[in-house]
Amino acid sequence: MIYDVIVIGGGPAGLAAAIAAKKEGAQVLLIEREGRLGGILKQCIHDGFGLQRFKEKLSGPEYAERFIEEFHSLEIPAKLWTFVTKIRKSDQDFQVWTVSRNGVEMLVSRTLILATGCRERTAKQVSIHGTRPAGVYTAGTAQHFTNLQGVMPARRCVILGSGDIGLIMARRLKLEGADILGVYEVRPEPSGLTRNMIQCLEDFDIPLHLSETVTRIFGDDRLTGVEIAKVDEQMQPVPGTEKRIDCDTLILSVGLIPENEMAESLRVTMDPRTKGPVCDSWAMTDVPGVFSCGNAFHVNDLVDYVSESGELAGTSAARYFRELKGEADRTAENWISVETEGGLAYVVPQKIRKSDLDKKLVFYFRCRRTMGESMLAAISAGKTVFEKKYQAVRPPEMERVVIDLSKADIVGTSLVFQLGEVQA
Numbered sequence: 001m002i003y004d005v006i007v008i009g010g011g012p013a014g015l016a017a018a019i020a021a022k023k024e025g026a027q028v029l030l031i032e033r034e035g036r037l038g039g040i041l042k043q044c045i046h047d048g049f050g051l052q053r054f055k056e057k058l059s060g061p062e063y064a065e066r067f068i069e070e071f072h073s074l075e076i077p078a079k080l081w082t083f084v085t086k087i088r089k090s091d092q093d094f095q096v097w098t099v100s101r102n103g104v105e106m107l108v109s110r111t112l113i114l115a116t117g118c119r120e121r122t123a124k125q126v127s128i129h130g131t132r133p134a135g136v137y138t139a140g141t142a143q144h145f146t147n148l149q150g151v152m153p154a155r156r157c158v159i160l161g162s163g164d165i166g167l168i169m170a171r172r173l174k175l176e177g178a179d180i181l182g183v184y185e186v187r188p189e190p191s192g193l194t195r196n197m198i199q200c201l202e203d204f205d206i207p208l209h210l211s212e213t214v215t216r217i218f219g220d221d222r223l224t225g226v227e228i229a230k231v232d233e234q235m236q237p238v239p240g241t242e243k244r245i246d247c248d249t250l251i252l253s254v255g256l257i258p259e260n261e262m263a264e265s266l267r268v269t270m271d272p273r274t275k276g277p278v279c280d281s282w283a284m285t286d287v288p289g290v291f292s293c294g295n296a297f298h299v300n301d302l303v304d305y306v307s308e309s310g311e312l313a314g315t316s317a318a319r320y321f322r323e324l325k326g327e328a329d330r331t332a333e334n335w336i337s338v339e340t341e342g343g344l345a346y347v348v349p350q351k352i353r354k355s356d357l358d359k360k361l362v363f364y365f366r367c368r369r370t371m372g373e374s375m376l377a378a379i380s381a382g383k384t385v386f387e388k389k390y391q392a393v394r395p396p397e398m399e400r401v402v403i404d405l406s407k408a409d410i411v412g413t414s415l416v417f418q419l420g421e422v423q424a
């Protein structure tokens with residue numbers, strides 16, 4: 001059988017994509033390497049999910065359940081415990097190789113949605129000196145032990161990095177009785193959401209140390225301590241500031257990397273700023289018929305936006321053959337490129353389909369540095385076609401902006417976004 005859409009990944013992005021594609025009438029199959037649907041949400045038992053979408057404070061599993069129920073009610077087939085290992089593109093379709101308990105299988109689809117999420121950076125990727133004892137975990141692994149396996153991974157714990165997962169785990173382990181000796185952040189400002197700084201650290205009296213990092217690990221079988229040092233403006237350790245902290249656990253919350261090996265194997269063009277694919281306003285990559293969404297596209301802080309991007313990818317994939325008719329979509333003239341200037345780290349999508357110029361489009365952006373009152377401007381052919389003011393912007397907080405393109409007079413081949421601080 002040839003599917004219209006194969007979705008790879010059964011997290012919130014993949015679930016929303018599969019549901020949207022099915023509602024558009026497509027023959028959909030979802031493939032997930034784990035035994036249950038829900039992705040990372042399965043282990044996020046804290047609340048705070050769904051505030052935008054459902055106006056409710058749900059836990060991760062509760063949020064996922066709403067989509068899983070709809071997924072099953074639409075009778076969408078899913079292959080669980082099934083790992084996609086390889087994809088090949090032919091003229092008409094994609095061949096998707098999977099490994100499961102049934103062995104190796106090859107499935108065929110007209111379009112693909114890559115919803116594979118992201119993975120955490122590890123100790124190796126931040127180059128800490130010393131031995132490699134047990135007791136050094138990424139925050140997500142510690143969360144998996146604590147919340148899914150009922151195993152307590154820490155007694156006396158240091159957390160490196162102030163990313164959201166680290167902050168959430170600081171609070172979680174404290175509630176389970178661990179001593180959280182401190183969160184150490186190499187940058188001069190925290191990298192988690194403001195709400196997590198307050199609810200996870202301040203409310204639980206957990207100290208945050210900025211411009212400090214872990215420089216060495218001690219211990220043979222199990223971690224016995226870490227060395228901490230202050231860092232200079234280039235984030236290099238300052239000699240003479242080292243101190244040892246005795247602990248049995250080091251938890252790393254030092255960043256997330258979109259999981260895109262399959263996109264790369266298909267020679268999808270990647271954006272070095274997001275580490276995800278370059279996509280257009282249909283969530284399509286530059287390989288026709290391959291779509292990307294959720295944390296595989298770019299790392300999101302809020303699951304509500306992950307679901308939104310999944311829905312766009314699902315609807316677009318289902319409509320792809322009906323409306324784009326193969327070759328026509330390959331022509332560069334079909335797009336306006338989205339460019340960034342000033343204080344912007346990135347804006348996605350990176351391309352606007354010209355056929356979308358009469359629609360309202362959702363853009364997401366992050367800034368490079370914390371700024372006070374700021375103005376986002378979209379400029380076409382030297383003319384400002386859209387402006388929005390922000391009270392403040394911070395790199396950890398992704399912003400979502402809707403622009404009614406029918407009201408913006410966009411001409412030429414590019415739309416330039418600028419973000420600058422408003423001068424008093």
Ligand SMILES: Cc1cc2nc3c(=O)[nH]c(=O)nc-3n(C[C@H](O)[C@H](O)[C@H](O)COP(=O)(O)OP(=O)(O)OC[C@H]3O[C@@H](n4cnc5c(N)ncnc54)[C@H](O)[C@@H]3O)c2cc1C
Binds near residue numbers: 008014033040047048
């Ligand atoms: C600790 C933590 C706390 C968070 N807290 C909040 C919060 O309070 N509020 C909020 O709104 N958001 C929060 N988020 C963010 C939100 O949960 C994520 O942004 C969202 O889950 C990402 O969804 P996704 O579908 O893109 O990826 P994931 O949920 O990671 O799903 C990807 C799926 O793809 C599967 N997969 C990958 N590769 C393959 C393959 N080769 N073959 C088959 N399957 C594959 C994986 O097994 C996984 O199930 C939090 C995230 C984390 C990690």
